[in-house]
Amino acid sequence: MRYISRLVLTGMVLLLFVHVRSQTAAPALIPYPASVTPAKGEFIITPGTGIVYDTKDGFDLSLAELSRLIPSGKSLPRPSAKVIELQKDAAITSPEGYQVNITEQKVLLKAGTPAGMFRAVQTIRQLMPLSIEKNPATFQSMKLPALTIIDEPTYAWRGIHLDVSRHFFAISYLEKLIDAMALYKLNKLHLHLTDDQGWRIEIKKYPQLTEQGAWRTFDKNDSFCIRQQKDNPDMAIEPKHIIQRNGKTLYGGFYTQQQMKDLVKFAAARYIDIIPEVDMPGHMMAAIHAFPDLSCEGGSKWGELFSTPICPCKESTFEFAQNVFTEIMEIFPSEYIHLGADEVDRRSWEKSELCKELMQKEGLKNSAELQSYFVKRMEQFFHSKGRKLIGWDEILEGGISATANVMYWRSWVPDAPVTAARNGNNVIMSPGNPLYFDNLPDAHSLSNIYHFNVVPEKLSAKDAKFIIGAQANLWTERVPSENRADYLYFPRMLSLAERVWSKELDFAAFQQRLPAHYNRLEAMRIHYRLPDLGGFAENNVFTDQAVLDIKKPMPNLVLRYTTNGTLPTVTSPVLGKPLTIKQPVTIKLAAFTANGLRGDIYTLNYKKEKYLEPVTVGKTTNGLQAKLYKKYLLNTKGMKPLQPDSQFVAANAAVPAGVGAPSFGLQYSGYIDIPETGIYSFYLLVDDGGVLTIGDKEVVDNDGQHAPLEKSGQIALKKGLHPFRLNFIEGGGGFTLQLKYSKSGGSPMSIPDSFFKH
Known part of the structure; x- marks a missing residue:
């Protein structure tokens, strides 16, 4: 001893x-x-x-x-x-x-x-x-x-993913992330090392991959970040990743092999495996720009949704891929290697004479099977090196080997993990909702993650054993800084950590334990997202006066506000007691920790108005009239010129069972029966877009295609019937539609079906 x-x-x-x-x-x-x-x-x-x-x-x-x-x-x-x-x-x-x-x-x-x-x-x-x-x-x-x-843990795979291709992150940040993962007993760090926007790992046989592919001029997502930094400093692109070359401003960077070997050692000392992903055959524009012959047609360009992929019908493509992965495996000793194989635009393959010949020779019926041919050949190579292949769930489409590992992400294909598990393939659950951490967090995020069913309900106990765990992904098109990454990871990472480790789950107890960890995260220099503030809507109304009275979620927070349009800072006035509002005003409000960490900035609009008079109608029936449009729509306005595919009566403003097209729109109309005069707040949580109108007033505008997001608004209503309209669209990827209300600052609650008439 x-x-x-x-x-x-x-x-x-x-x-x-x-x-x-x-x-x-x-x-x-x-x-x-x-x-x-x-x-x-x-x-x-x-x-x-x-x-x-x-x-x-x-x-x-x-x-x-x-x-x-x-x-x-x-x-x-x-x-x-x-x-x-x-x-x-x-x-x-x-x-x-x-x-x-x-x-x-x-x-x-x-x-x-x-x-x-x-x-x-x-x-x-x-x-x-x-x-x-x-x-x-x-x-x-x-x-x-x-x-x-x-x-002991419930699941063997407890992962976090970081896309370092779209925006680049320093080794020091990766070390900080790994240390936090260790503290919360997560054990897999999946690094998305290459994509259309950047090649981030040194490959000595092909130095052009980083000489050219690691740098780019600003793209449309960079431009978005630059616009957003005016209101949020965390959206500023970090200068340390910007260089001047040949008169051009370039963004980027890459990791040397030695840097990554050192990081692997750092992670291994914390019993965390780093899983490298070199995404192919799609998402390879950065590589194809350096080596145009990698594609079937020479070069790469953007199609309707995705870029031109590499060509699986050339032996030179496999030589390139195997050379790249040979060096990757020398850097990363992990049991698993991620091939990607998602979002492939296969049209160039369908036009290629080489591919037509190969498909005929191999008995492949379509381009999906051709993609599967590529994946299976790469898996054979991985096996020859003693490694296991992981692919995104698209690898199921053209047929899958019995040994491939599936990472499920497409929420709108709910049977994908079920099919894979029943086939005996290990599955890592990583659906966009709720485990894509680039989706903006809100007051529901922690609960959604905590209550996520890791094992799909359709699976038997026998097949459930193939669900080996879950992982949260952070795609960084619009994550230009370390602070922004921290904000999106934390505290959602903690909710995931408990979900995949703990045997008994108690969300109320988790919420009680969480505040102590905010202090620890701050001590670790983690720029976490502060708890949500409540007790108000984004658009507020009053008839005589309103009172802004906020109960702080943590006692050590200081609330500060402005009324002149500027952003709150540590020197802005303190909201230490209820604020009486008698005139229209816009208030910007934020919480601060003792060390100056600022939470979300809330913009509260206050408008003075009269109570809306009810309408007089004849006999009404319970429920709302609903129109269904089976069409892909960018926003709710797109339904206006269309003829509905079907019409029915809905009990409430929720998507009824049986409506499950990949993309659709719904229009609800009728009346809402207000039981007593007062100021009513409405909270609209949607994925993708929704707009609520009562009477002639747009109460909540939560339109457009986006991940689950709640917005709120107020309206002054007299007792009685008021015209009610709710428009909702689903663009694909899984839908959410939830409408709640409160009166006079009370807690949000579901709207009783008895309120709805038509």
Whole structure:
């Protein structure tokens, strides 16, 4: 056995608990362990506390992590009575399972594997003061609560994805992300290294890939970010990734092979695998611009939706691909390699004489099977190198091998993971809704992630075993900075972490534990999204006066506002008490932490108006008239000149069962029966677009194609019937339509069916 004494950090001792500290309080751990038994007392770490371990157990990385958390001090001739002990326990059979037992006399960490021991250390890390996330210093003592934890993960694949092609991210940011992943027990980092907009990894056999493909002039998404930075500094493109070359301003960058090898080592020390993705045969414009002969027609251009792919009918294409992946495999030792194989515009293949000949020779009936031919040949190559292939769920379309791994993302193809699992293929669940983190977060995001069904309901217990976990993806077309990436990852990453690790799920308890982690994220220099503010609508009305009274989601937040159109800053007036509003005004409002981190900026428009008079109509019937348009629409206005495909009566403003075309529009019309006079707020959550009109007033405009997003508005209504119209469109990818209301600042609730008449 060996021991190490440690000096620990000075400063305020801050333990993470859901409620005020008591002898039996449950710790605010995320993800929450399978079993936690609080006990009386606490273990006090002092400069004389030793760390005891057996060198044969292979716990060196866990020891290194403890050494990082508890800085080295003067060695003692023997361990003191109070020690932290790392013990191997063969009875713990889960590869990442562990146990923690903390008493007043000892901290005992047990695991059957080094990975499990490392997860145990991360649990201890969450119990430590926030100061351990900052620069270490000497200390006098640090306390850990007495408790017993027994824990293991629910799913083997607990992943985060980052697209470094559309916008580039420094190694230092990737290290910060990996450290946060480790803290919350995530274990797979999927790096999307190449795409049309950039080639980010050095390939020594083909230096042109980075010499040319790693740099670009600003594109339309860069222009969008530049426009947005006026109202949000996080949308500014980072200057460190901009260069001047031959009189042109270029954006980009790439990782050398050595940089990536070092990052792989950094991640491995935290038991995180880095999964590289070199996306092909589609999304290869950056490579084809450097090597035009890679495509069937020479060069690459944009089609209706996607770029020209590489040609699977040339042996030279496979030579190129195999050479690239040979170097990728030398950098990344991961068991899995991601081929991509999504969103392929196959029209150039259908025109190619070479492809026609190959299809006839191989007995391929269509271009989908030709794509499958490419994927299967690449999988055979991966197998020859001892690796496993992952592809996006499009690899199912032309037929799939029994050994390929499927990453499911297309929410609008709900049977894809079911088909793959029933075929015996491992499936990683990563649907756009709710696991595409480039979709803007709102008040529902954490709940949607937490309640996501990792295993599709259609699967039997036998087939469910092929669902190996889930992953959140961050596509970065409109994520130009590290701060913006942080904002989109956190705290949604924490909700995902608990969803894929914890055995028992309790969202209300998760919400109670979450505030303690905001403080830790800030100590880790993570630019997280602050909790939502509530108690108002975006467009507010009043007849005499209104009162803006906000209950802060965390007591340490400071609310600041402006009324002159400028953005709130740390020097703006404080909203410390209810604000009475008697004249029309636009208020910009934001919450700030003590360290100056600013939350979302809310623009609140206040308008003075009279109560809307009800209408008098004849006999009415319950429900709303509905018109269905089976057409792809960019916005709700596109339905106006069309003839509906069908008409029916709906009980409420929700998509009825049976309406499931990939793209469609719905128009609801009738009346809403208001039970009493008052100021009513309406909250419209839609994916894609929706517009609510009551009387002659547009109450909520949430139009256009976008991910699930809630917008709100107010209207002053007298008791009685008011004309009601709700237009909704679904562009494909899975729909959401939810309309709620509140009166006089109350909590949002569903609208009773009895309110709707026609």
